Amino acid sequence: MRIGKLTSSELQKYVFDKTVAKNPEILQSAGLAEDCAALRTPKILLLTTDPITATGNNAGRLAITVSANDVAVSGGTPLCCLLTIIAPTTASAEDVGKFMKEAHETAEALGVDIVGGHTEFSEAVNRMVVSCTMLGTTRRIVKSSGAKAGDSIVMTKSAAIEATAIMANDHADKLLKNGLTTEELVEAREYIAKVSVVEDAKIVWKQNVSCMHDVTEGGVFGAVTELAEASGLGAMIYADQIPVTHLTAKICKILDVSPMRLIGSGSILIVTPDPEKVVKSLRNNGVDATVIGTMRSKKEVTAIGVGKSERLKSAPDELLLIK
Template sequence: MKIGKIPIEILKEHVFDQKIERSDILLAPGIGEDSAAVDVKSDIAVITMDPITAAGSMSGYLSVVVVCNDLAAAGAEPIGVLCTILMPPESSQEEFIQILRDIKEACKRFNIQLLGGHSEVSPIVTKPLIVSTGFGKVERDMLISTSKAKVGDKIIITKTLGIEGTFILYNEKKEKLKTFLTPEEVSEIENYINKLSVVEEGLVARKYASSMHDITEGGLFGAIYEVCKASGKGARIYEEKIVLSSSVKKISSFYNLNPYKLISSGSMLITTDKENELICELKEKGIDCYVVGEIIEEPKIEFINSSGEITLIDELPIDEIYKVV
């Protein structure tokens, strides 16, 4: 494609064609429209932003998922997303259009609006780069902060760790990985696309949580590090209480990755003193969850393995996925 803005004809066909599906969207993308307008009434507006740099062929879809998950971690209902898409000159129109299709598919799945953004071909990028801004709303007394974890809170994890990392690696290295994965494991990974969102558990957990954090880059270790740093508290995590799927175990072992440092969108970390009520309601919704530890007063993070050995998590880890992609 030629360097510069994406031609209006492409945007007209693949972006400006969308209908406004939500009553709280007052102004959506169009030719010459550089802003969107959202009616949040008396609620609090919540805004977040994330780049997608290591998602390969699923980057468009995941660019929507990650910002919706950030909003859910604050207790907010996602409303819409704005996406900046930078394409390298050697990319094709079809690659760009596929990213738009994936973004729109995710918006439809999560009942949110593509509010706009920016797109161009730029020589400063070597592969597609997507930066998404998510917009949501929450009632004043439902807003959740990462910094509010309390001593004695139980630490709950939803679903299983490594969902996103395993899904990305499978889609990038499919032929190689299929040589040792069982048909059941392949089916499980392919279904992970339906498990990458934590919006449902976020909207349930906001009634019980002192803090929430979606488990993204840096995996479980990254998420608990940020929760503890934000709240000025510490934590104990017990490896024996963590659930990993066989596909996550196999792919992590094949690439020699630590699954606790692997990007894990699809899993929410929740701290709460109402763990029984929360677990009961999540399971009623069909969402697996389990207690893996507790928040402590001393500002240190202990990871206790199955042999009782303690590892201190004293820095934000580099995500394991960068060893492969």
């Protein structure tokens, strides 16, 4: 058991070697006794922060990707980030190193520099808790509150992408005992490769877009509800038009959860008065896109399907309900 910070040599070996800045805007990066990172930029600076609490698997990858997604759907390019890692006393420096290796590889693929953060062992947690603060730059902010009545809602990819990977990792035994094949389990775990939306968002930056929002906690239904509340509007969602892969549907049925209410990083909701052009642009670049609803002035969010209608309200992500 250990408590407190990593030693200087451990920090250098397991952390600082993975935080070498490459972007010219970074004036000062992570280093021993350095309290702040520093950057110079003439553009608008975007800042966001996200914890990873739903799973311990792929935490390094998710920490970077989810925060980078927030910057991308706000119209920006992710530039650098700060990572806070609180590890349980049963963990080791090597465990931190494994996390940092995954985070470093993901950040490097996205062109993001890890420029600082904090790392320690603590009795306050029983598994590694991570928070990523991402900074990005843009010349035009795409706000989540910019939707207008009559705009269409376009969704990329499919529902519950991130949740599919998480469920396949965290509930493998139950899934295999109830009909999921080993091949399907492996495929579901590979959904983690689909969670980034950075390149997808770039495709529509120059389109006639009112706002964008990535699908995270609460799933598609939660994301639409947030968009509506932010814009002071309501929405009509065509539930039977929301794409759900066969594998996601099978896993959700076994675990008795709805794909519409599961964390869905990897998918974006794009609100636009020109849905045909947006969908065509995305599909031409290899990204699946579907019109799933319409924003409306009546301040309620309703999902309609085959023979039924449901008024939507904010609700906890159903990933938390799995036993």
